[in-house]
Amino acid sequence: MRKAGTEITLKRLAILGSTGSIGTSTLSIVEQFPERYGVATLAAGRNVDVAFEQAVRWRPRVVSLATEELASQLAARLKVAGVNGIEVVFGAAGTVACSTHPEVDFVVSAIVGVAGLEATHAAILAGKPIGLANKECMVAAGEILTAAACEHKVPILPIDSEHNAVHQCLRVGAHSEVKFIWLTASGGPFRRLPLEQFASITPEQALKHPTWVMGRRITIDSASMLNKGLEIIEACRLFDVSASQVRVTVHPQSTVHSLVEYVDGSILAQISVTDMRLPILYALAYPERPSSNLTFDLAALSHLDFEQPDFERFPCLRLAYEAAEKGGAHCIALNAADEVAVEAFLDRRILFTGIPRTIEAVLAATPEAHPDTIAGVLAADREARETARSVIAAAALRVHA
Numbered sequence: 001m002r003k004a005g006t007e008i009t010l011k012r013l014a015i016l017g018s019t020g021s022i023g024t025s026t027l028s029i030v031e032q033f034p035e036r037y038g039v040a041t042l043a044a045g046r047n048v049d050v051a052f053e054q055a056v057r058w059r060p061r062v063v064s065l066a067t068e069e070l071a072s073q074l075a076a077r078l079k080v081a082g083v084n085g086i087e088v089v090f091g092a093a094g095t096v097a098c099s100t101h102p103e104v105d106f107v108v109s110a111i112v113g114v115a116g117l118e119a120t121h122a123a124i125l126a127g128k129p130i131g132l133a134n135k136e137c138m139v140a141a142g143e144i145l146t147a148a149a150c151e152h153k154v155p156i157l158p159i160d161s162e163h164n165a166v167h168q169c170l171r172v173g174a175h176s177e178v179k180f181i182w183l184t185a186s187g188g189p190f191r192r193l194p195l196e197q198f199a200s201i202t203p204e205q206a207l208k209h210p211t212w213v214m215g216r217r218i219t220i221d222s223a224s225m226l227n228k229g230l231e232i233i234e235a236c237r238l239f240d241v242s243a244s245q246v247r248v249t250v251h252p253q254s255t256v257h258s259l260v261e262y263v264d265g266s267i268l269a270q271i272s273v274t275d276m277r278l279p280i281l282y283a284l285a286y287p288e289r290p291s292s293n294l295t296f297d298l299a300a301l302s303h304l305d306f307e308q309p310d311f312e313r314f315p316c317l318r319l320a321y322e323a324a325e326k327g328g329a330h331c332i333a334l335n336a337a338d339e340v341a342v343e344a345f346l347d348r349r350i351l352f353t354g355i356p357r358t359i360e361a362v363l364a365a366t367p368e369a370h371p372d373t374i375a376g377v378l379a380a381d382r383e384a385r386e387t388a389r390s391v392i393a394a395a396a397l398r399v400h401a
């Protein structure tokens with residue numbers, strides 16, 4: 001229920017990563033709340049078919065695709081379909097055009113990897129509030145993004161379900177009263193798998209997440225628990241806490257999305273359905289809470305388990321804590337090395353256990369540095385990727401020898 005006299009104003013969205021899992025969930029929220037949300041711009045990568053359908057359905061002002069060739073294909077298809085008035089652009093500049101378009105009131109940042117970084121940064125500089133799903137850009141450039149958000153008084157509202165839960169739990173206490181942030185982790189599909197079988201894990205097995213349906217990289221990252229590692233760094237940056245204040249608890253039901261422990265001993269938790277539409281709606285509507293059909297059946301809740309994470313089985317967690325302590329280039333390298341390693345694992349060029357090995361080798365080769373511009377971050381990212389590729393080439397030779 002709204003207070004008498006308060007009116008809903010339409011928020012026009014830029015959806016960066018519109019063809020992905022978070023992007024399509026965001027569009028389903030727009031579909032459900034047409035009086036609240038509209039689509040101003042859409043940015044995608046390579047999926048011309050879905051981008052075409054979305055452009056026809058939502059008639060945005062601008063659509064961006066990853067390359068000029070893909071953008072030409074989309075423009076040609078829109079012309080044949082008689083759809084006019086949509087500007088089709090491409091590349092990093094195209095994504096920036098989407099995120100900074102004058103008609104955009106709110107940006108959903110949901111491109112996978114650092115490809116979304118420049119557009120997210122540009123949106124903050126343009127004063128656009130951000131709903132942040134793209135954790136990799138917070139890991140790689142969190143110091144720059146949060147400083148810019150502070151300077152331009154731009155809210156960054158987390159869409160990642162754990163950080164969204166923390167954001168909700170933090171609304172009841174002061175920053176100085178926070179003792180620990182507890183991020184919950186499902187533990188992925190290999191929580192109980194004997195350690196000696198990790199080397200034989202296949203991409204098909206790793207792509208089967210027990211509780212969430214997500215994009216390929218984040219699904220593999222959940223299986224290796226590097227995803228939780230990225231979230232530790234994301235939490236430090238979003239909530240201005242040290243890495244030692246961020247703890248992980250394995251909670252296989254994925255019902256409690258995260259918790260905040262206060263200095264007086266109270267622990268606040270957020271519970272809801274395992275459905276990303278809820279954190280997306282929260283970010284879009286904040287500080288309001290629109291009524292939704294995303295209800296959770298408390299009666300169906302029989303038990304909640306919480307366990308200590310196993311650092312031996314999941315070395316990515318240790319690597320992430322080490323990177324979080326060092327910050328700067330080490331966080332950039334952690335993310336970049338993982339992205340390259342996940343791709344190599346999906347292409348069967350390295351084993352599942354090769355993912356943490358690659359990251360460890362790249363981190364060891366990374367000099368301590370704190371790039372303070374987006375260009376500097378992207379340069380450090382490229383360097384870490386090069387190192388990761390060399391490490392993998394050597395590892396792959398060993399595997400096939």
Ligand SMILES: NC(=O)c1ccc[n+]([C@@H]2O[C@H](COP(=O)([O-])OP(=O)(O)OC[C@H]3O[C@@H](n4cnc5c(N)ncnc54)[C@H](OP(=O)(O)O)[C@@H]3O)[C@@H](O)[C@H]2O)c1
Nearest residue numbers: 017019020021022044045046047111112115133134214215
């Ligand atoms: N899915 C979840 O439940 C979830 C939860 C928490 C956080 N996140 C985070 O949200 C982000 C997106 O995850 P997702 O699961 O939605 O991934 P996804 O399904 O793989 O979607 C990724 C999106 O990024 C686009 N993209 C990739 N490269 C691009 C480029 N160079 N330029 C422009 N767009 C590009 C893709 O476009 P095409 O498909 O057209 O190539 C797609 O729209 C990630 O950072 C992830 O960690 C996701």
